[in-house]
Amino acid sequence: MHFPYKEKKITAFVPKFHLPAHIPECHWKYSFNFIKGVGRTDGEAPEYGWSTLNTAASSTKEMGPGHQRDTLNDLISDSNWKKFIGFGESILLKLKEAVPEQSEHQDDLREFEASLSEQYGTQLTKWKQDIEAWENDMSKLNPFEVKSHFITQASVRLQLAMDDAQVTSILLHPDITASVLISTGIDLENQQ
Numbered sequence: 001m002h003f004p005y006k007e008k009k010i011t012a013f014v015p016k017f018h019l020p021a022h023i024p025e026c027h028w029k030y031s032f033n034f035i036k037g038v039g040r041t042d043g044e045a046p047e048y049g050w051s052t053l054n055t056a057a058s059s060t061k062e063m064g065p066g067h068q069r070d071t072l073n074d075l076i077s078d079s080n081w082k083k084f085i086g087f088g089e090s091i092l093l094k095l096k097e098a099v100p101e102q103s104e105h106q107d108d109l110r111e112f113e114a115s116l117s118e119q120y121g122t123q124l125t126k127w128k129q130d131i132e133a134w135e136n137d138m139s140k141l142n143p144f145e146v147k148s149h150f151i152t153q154a155s156v157r158l159q160l161a162m163d164d165a166q167v168t169s170i171l172l173h174p175d176i177t178a179s180v181l182i183s184t185g186i187d188l189e190n191q192q
Contacts, residue, residue, distance in 0.1 A: 131143050
């Protein structure tokens with residue numbers, strides 16, 4: 001039996017725990033949260049095996065490379081087999097939880113959309129169309145991509161310094177402005 005790879009489309013994602021370490025562009029391209037049909041998952045299953053492999057380190061560190069590889073392959077194969085035979089029970093438990101929650105989530109979504117439709121009906125309709133267009137052709141503009149720019153602490157400090165330079169005020173201390181006092185307070189708080 002072979003996997004019919006020519007007939008299937010395989011999409012790569014970045015697991016949720018690892019995603020923040022990637023550049024922002026990866027966040028909306030490779031997140032499990034935005035891909036149609038993925039459902040709610042953290043995608044971290046490949047990482048779960050490390051707990052078993054980490055405990056094997058003390059046993060395998062003295063082995064030769066071939067023996068070490070065979071031992072690790074045996075441990076990984078055992079883990080995969082246990083996961084495989086547990087799929088039925090695991091999926092059944094998730095299904096028993098998901099089916100009743102589906103109608104509740106759909107009701108919540110309808111209620112939320114109804115609360116938005118009066119004020120933002122046109123935008124909501126356009127956003128749904130944009131999502132459907134992107135799901136059908138991911139080369140199109142991604143509606144989940146954040147378009148705002150992030151401010152940095154350095155830019156805030158610069159703006160505060162510029163404001164201080166323009167404002168004539170009575171200072172408690174001639175060398176310390178209000179923004180320097182606030183900035184120093186934030187730095188002290190971060191050090192604690």
